[in-house]
Amino acid sequence: MKLSEGRKSVKAMNSFGTGKSAKSMLSSAWNDQRLEVIIGNLLRAGVLLSASVVVIGGIIYVARHGSAIVDYRNFQGKLSPLRTFTGIFHGTLQLSGRAIIQFGLLLLIATPVARVIFSAIGFVWERDYLYVAFTLAVLAVLCYSLFGGSLHG
């Protein structure tokens, strides 16, 4: 029964060259489109906010250390206090230019994560639970990267 239904709809689709019935296509396209516009604005706001924070931190950093000599030939990242959330927040509260830049970069990394969270809400709203599951899977991978390592230490 199910199979024959499937065949029938494949046939109908081929004659139209489309994947969905006209009605469901219209409503889902409209919802997806609206969801994408909201997400697009969210991304722009996130980038503007984080870039502003990076600019503020950059001005403080260059004003204070502009004439210092830099040499990035040797990797010393393992010694940096700005590798952890606590290190970044602590430095930001002390108005360290480098820490404020790093805080801005953290906001930048959070922007696509926020987009994934919004997509999950959007798919719940569309009652598309398959895509809610896909979106939560992506979110789980992102959380593993951000919170699973030594970053929170």
Next chain:
Amino acid sequence: MSVLLFTSLVALGSLLAGFLGSLTGLGGGVVIVPLLALVFHVDMRYAIGASLISVIATSSGAAAAYVREGFSNIRIGMFLEIATTLGAIAGALIATHVSTGTIAIVFGAVLIYSAYLSIRTQPAYPVIKNQDRLARALRLDGDYPTAKGREQYTVHRIPLGFGLMFGAGTLSGLLGIGSGAVKVLAMDQAMRIPFKVSTTTSNFMIGVTAAASAGVYLARGYIDPGIAMPVVLGALAGSMLGAKLLVNAHPKHLRAVFGVVIAALGIEMIFNGFTGRL
């Protein structure tokens, strides 16, 4: 070099990289890493860390503009992001375990392949009219605006595309770039997604993919604020400028010139990787 001079020169170089990257559609990352490593003698780990962060900024900034035109397909994007984010974490973990010379050699190979893609003429892939069962089950098919109104399209060979996108994510996490080159293989060639749809959708995905490896990079100290600050701000300004000009530009010759430049950078990266200078 003083902080002020380093910041100004790197910002200027990244502005140019972001500008050319957005005009040619190849992304700024492919130029920023060689620029930092070869010209400014920055350690490869710092270079890929700064580049990866700039990739998040430029892709998120451009996505807002693309969305309004209605090309991108959020379902294809979200489904393939499962593959790219897993790949990105794998790539970032590999990056912390192999030598910088090896990373430089792989980077060089990707540059040369990207150069080849930018120089060749865009092939017109034959349209497959048949429905793909998996695409229907996953509701990946969609439509996009053309001169003749909205046109339907079907997505094909999903397991192959999914696997290739895992590879794209791995390269992104390993090299700190957006991996536009592998995306062409996966979304255009394998899955036969229309060019405009695949380009805008992959741009959407790049930010999420990069965020997945950024966590690993940050925890390992690859992201230094003194380098990332001028790179992110420069690349962001450059890509916004490029996007504004793109409307009237004829990027064909530009793509060819850019292709030659990145091929030369690729050869130099491989040479420096083998001789142990990077």
